[in-house]
Amino acid sequence: MESEAALVGRWRKLLTCYNTIACDLDRALQDAHGLTMSEFETLDRLAEAANCDKRRMQDLASGMYLSQSALSRTVARLEKAGLVHRALCESDRRGVFVKITEAGRRRHTEARETHMAILATHLAEADASPA
């Protein structure tokens, strides 16, 4: 059994930790590459699963922290910026494929450096919590 105080302590630490990093990251990505954190994360997922051709919006949503509507808008923004491309899914015309474009891939590669730098700064070796 853990004391309430300890639990609250852990929570506050998580709160502070997350917000500090997220804020820094968001700002750095925005300034250097014109990308939101959510936009980068989305791009990052798409770059990974480049060859896979499943029904994207759905699959992207699961495993990400964004709500369905937030993801929809994020993809819309990325598409408007030409970093991503939407296509109908033939087998199920409700679904939408999302594919990263060449421009998107380039932007992702650039931004990835910034991303890693910020992460390395904040997520130093400390707190490598198991599993």
Place this chain on the structure above:
Amino acid sequence: MESEAALVGRWRKLLTCYNTIACDLDRALQDAHGLTMSEFETLDRLAEAANCDKRRMQDLASGMYLSQSALSRTVARLEKAGLVHRALCESDRRGVFVKITEAGRRRHTEARETHMAILATHLAEADASPA
């Protein structure tokens, strides 16, 4: 030296973890007590430092994850709801004291149960990262 993949893994885990809990918490507090997570955290800080009489806004801001403007508005909302009281600081008339009211203290006590319950659910004994 830690691999980039591991770093990204840790980050994504933090991202998911935080958002899951924050979302649940926000929703629970809102439904049961009409409080935002930020509002609760603010109230929580004020309830703790009940006797201390320093220049509040300032002191609250430090040690919390909110920006100065966000805190200002959060306190404004709390005051409008009668849970908190603003008072001028005599020694430095730029400063503002924030004090929790009786109603605020009651609301906080109620909400604290919900808060602890959610925390206990998500922050089970796992991941009790040191220091």
Place this chain on the structure above:
DNA sequence: AGACAATCAATGCGTGTGCATGTAATGTCC
């Protein structure tokens, strides 16, 4: 086939946030 539930994505709406700025009070330097 026809009616009804279920699923996928988009959108209207309200809200909380950060950034930049505004307003007021204080400190500093000549």
Place this chain on the structure above:
DNA sequence: GGACATTACATGCACACGCATTGATTGTCT
């Protein structure tokens, strides 16, 4: 004392978010 930087908090603004709903498509059951 007067000019200027600094500090404390509030506010205008734009924006990303979640929730609820809509619109379109597919699945199911009789």
